[in-house]
Amino acid sequence: MHGPHKWRHRFRAHVSRWTVPREVILDLLSRTSKHISAKEIYASLYRMYPGIGLTTVYRTLDLLVRMGLINKRTFGDGPSRYEFKSEKKNEHHHHFLCTKCGRIIDYSDFIDEELELVKKTEETLAKKHNFKVLDHNIEFYGLCEKCQ
Amino acid sequence: MHGPHKWRHRFRAHVSRWTVPREVILDLLSRTSKHISAKEIYASLYRMYPGIGLTTVYRTLDLLVRMGLINKRTFGDGPSRYEFKSEKKNEHHHHFLCTKCGRIIDYSDFIDEELELVKKTEETLAKKHNFKVLDHNIEFYGLCEKCQ
DNA sequence: ATATATGCAAAGGATTTGCACGGTT
DNA sequence: AACCGTGCAAATCCTTTGCATATAT
Numbered sequence A, B: 001m002h003g004p005h006k007w008r009h010r011f012r013a014h015v016s017r018w019t020v021p022r023e024v025i026l027d028l029l030s031r032t033s034k035h036i037s038a039k040e041i042y043a044s045l046y047r048m049y050p051g052i053g054l055t056t057v058y059r060t061l062d063l064l065v066r067m068g069l070i071n072k073r074t075f076g077d078g079p080s081r082y083e084f085k086s087e088k089k090n091e092h093h094h095h096f097l098c099t100k101c102g103r104i105i106d107y108s109d110f111i112d113e114e115l116e117l118v119k120k121t122e123e124t125l126a127k128k129h130n131f132k133v134l135d136h137n138i139e140f141y142g143l144c145e146k147c148q
Numbered sequence C: 001a002t003a004t005a006t007g008c009a010a011a012g013g014a015t016t017t018g019c020a021c022g023g024t025t
Numbered sequence D: 001a002a003c004c005g006t007g008c009a010a011a012t013c014c015t016t017t018g019c020a021t022a023t024a025t
Helices: A008-013 A020-031 A038-046 A054-067 A111-129 B008-013 B020-031 B038-046 B054-067 B111-129
Strands: A070-073 A081-084 A094-098 A104-107 A132-143 B070-073 B081-084 B094-098 B104-107 B132-143
Touching: A020 A038, A020 A054, A020 A081, A038 A054, A054 A070, A054 A081, A104 B111, A111 A132, A111 B104, A111 B111, A111 B132, A132 B111, B020 B038, B020 B054, B020 B081, B038 B054, B054 B070, B054 B081, B111 B132
Parallel strands: A094 A132, B094 B132
Antiparallel strands: A070 A081, A094 A104, A132 B132, B070 B081, B094 B104
């Protein structure tokens, strides 16, 4: 019972309860543009909600992934990072990672061409190996401005 | 002192010593087509070389990556996986991962188109953000034949 | 009321580090 | 001989699990 919220009904449909930690975590994610780790979420929330444990953060993230509200990603080593799924279709983007400082930059150039490539590949994989492609990921590695 | 080996000189050039664990691990990798984890390497070698510790496997893999002989990859969760870099240029490939059973399938269709896309993106990133692109990775997720 | 969610502590898995010893150059 | 590499154990980091308690429905 924490007021109406635009995601509340989705929890209901998912046979999951609408709790403070879930509301707060989802809210933070929806307002965060970058990829964020479980520990970062925990730390961000700590001042306002010191009662929310890291375990709950992990469990909530898991749930949100299963509900399809967020994406889970792993960049090289380091912890898994989570990102809110944008409702806007054209916010699709890919990543560039600096292998030296770890910086992650989103870019969305050539999305059209990428999608075309993706489509072709999907078709081929489907025919050749009988796979069902559901998602894809394209990333570039190299050195950012500062690290060259 | 373990006989001549085609990689021995590269170790010398790298100011690194040519030891039994290094030779054996590199040999195994060069004969393995799939992505293999540190623990799997350790286990494979255990019967023949029970003296080689897991720590050495990790340190050797690290060295081989720095030498540019192998690639390190992380697929979703799970341990890092390593793959010998093929000398043949046209063995470049990408991956399809089954999100249910974890199976990884290599494919090399549309490599030409992918390379073109990569090239374009590299140029744009270089101009726009002053990045130096060194590598890339494209992967698809979905369900394999058995898991659909 | 009842099933689900939470927090804490402990366990787990992957990888790294400290250190004395052993092997390569 | 000098220095680098190795193995073992212990330490770390991220994530999951067990369990008693709190909370949403």
